[in-house]
Amino acid sequence: MLLFSSAIREMANKPFAKSAERNGGPILEVLRDEFSGSSKVLEIGSGTGQHAARFAAELQHLQWQTSDLDENHDGINAWVSGARLTNLLPPLSLDVLTAELPTMLYDAAYSANTAHIMSVDAVNKMFAIIGSSLMEGGAFCLYGPFRHGGQFNTPSNAAFHEALRSRDSDMGIRHLEALDELGLDNGLSRVRLYAMPANNYIAVWHKGKI
């Protein structure tokens, strides 16, 4: 009975996003390949913490470092402590706009559904942080919707973009080509683009020469 009520309490403290539950499986399969030779991942914008808990459990060769704005830390900590994994670390306080540039601390980086939520300045800074924090050969996987060749891939993503802009004019679905330019400015070259369910993508950049 005691065990049962502590499990209920633990679940109640964990924020839950249906989208993160749904997209976690397909993203995991890409990360399994892309991070197969990696050991230390920095996640930017961990959100609820669901992805981190699932991916750290499935990819135990990785040390998974969560991070986000402070307001999301209670939720991420609930997932981290619930997971009881030695390879899953509590969140760093990391607002990309104000963070210092870490130097070559990680050999992988991951972020999901952040580039269209952050301002352009914040996206620029996210790439600078990742460019600086990755070791040579490190991989950055960014999940989300992108514009490609100047086009939205579906009318629903065009509508989503308009909805984001009316909520906050700094938000919006980014052009993949602009992200590639940003990557090059920060020592990152794109090596792959995966089409994902629900009209999303994973873009993969590598640090250094390819």
Ligand SMILES: C[S@@+](CC[C@H](N)C(=O)[O-])C[C@H]1O[C@@H](n2cnc3c(N)ncnc32)[C@H](O)[C@@H]1O
């Ligand atoms: C749509 S949520 C995505 C959460 C999670 N990655 C997922 O896919 O479910 C966007 C995330 O970006 C984070 N974020 C927004 N601005 C940020 C900033 N300046 N620095 C770091 N994270 C930021 C938010 O706090 C939030 O966790």
